[in-house]
Amino acid sequence: MEKAYDVLIRNLCEHTALAEEDLAEIRALTFEQREFGPNEDFIRQGDEPEHSALVVSGMVARYHLLGSGQRQYLAFHLTGDLPDAQGLFIDQMDHGLSALGPATVAFIPHRELFRAFRRRPTFAHSVWRETLRDAAIFREAITNNSARPMRARMAHLFCELFYRARAAQLVRGNRCSMPISLAQLGETLGMAIATVNRTLAELRRSGAMDLREGELIVLKWRELQRLGDFSPVYLHQKRQSPPQV
Helix, strand or coil: CCCHHHHHHHHHCCCCCCCHHHHHHHHCCCCEEEEECCCCEEECCCCCCCEEEEEEECCEEEEEECCCCCEEEEEEECCCCCCCHHHHCCCCCCCEEEECCCEEEEEEEHHHHHHHHHHCHHHHHHHHHHHHHHHHHHHHHHHHHHHCCHHHHHHHHHHHHHHHHHHCCCCECCEEECCCCHHHHHHHHCCCHHHHHHHHHHHHHHCCEEEECCEEEECCHHHHHHHHCCCHHHHCCCCCCCCCC
């Protein structure tokens, strides 16, 4: 498996030019790796954070836990993401994080990160940009769930995840891992399970994509992009070439 610090470096270099001194500072951090099973929490709403998490492999979900016990999924995070970088600056977590499928997560002590930020401000800026990109994804999710019809809503989510997986070098041909259940899709997009099934069937009939056995298969990228009204500008990635499928 790739070293945790190399995973982080590759992700940060997608949007920030880091000097060799920055890279050395990152490699000197402590990365405590742990394995998590499907739907296993590794950060809970209400936790008082002392570490930041890095997704080393797999896919994780950020969610709000409602009083009823229901979850509202807010965002999904892929290899290289820092899904709780905001925890550096708050006293108590207002959301939870869980693995979707099997995932490896590395935990970096906040005290080490703050020391590294003081020594290498460009590294600090790169992590700050991660939180800004997260905020952009949240804004897009609000627009998606409140303003787009059901089919466009689902197509947009698939476009975003496929595009981000491609940037993280997780796409194999026209496929990427997508261990999201139909129930979790509903809890993400504000759909009842019957609507999820009907909407997914519509997208399959379009010939643009398929979702089977934990894999997203993109058959016609431009058509899926059109159906989802998707533009990747909000992801703020340096390289924005469209997938060739």
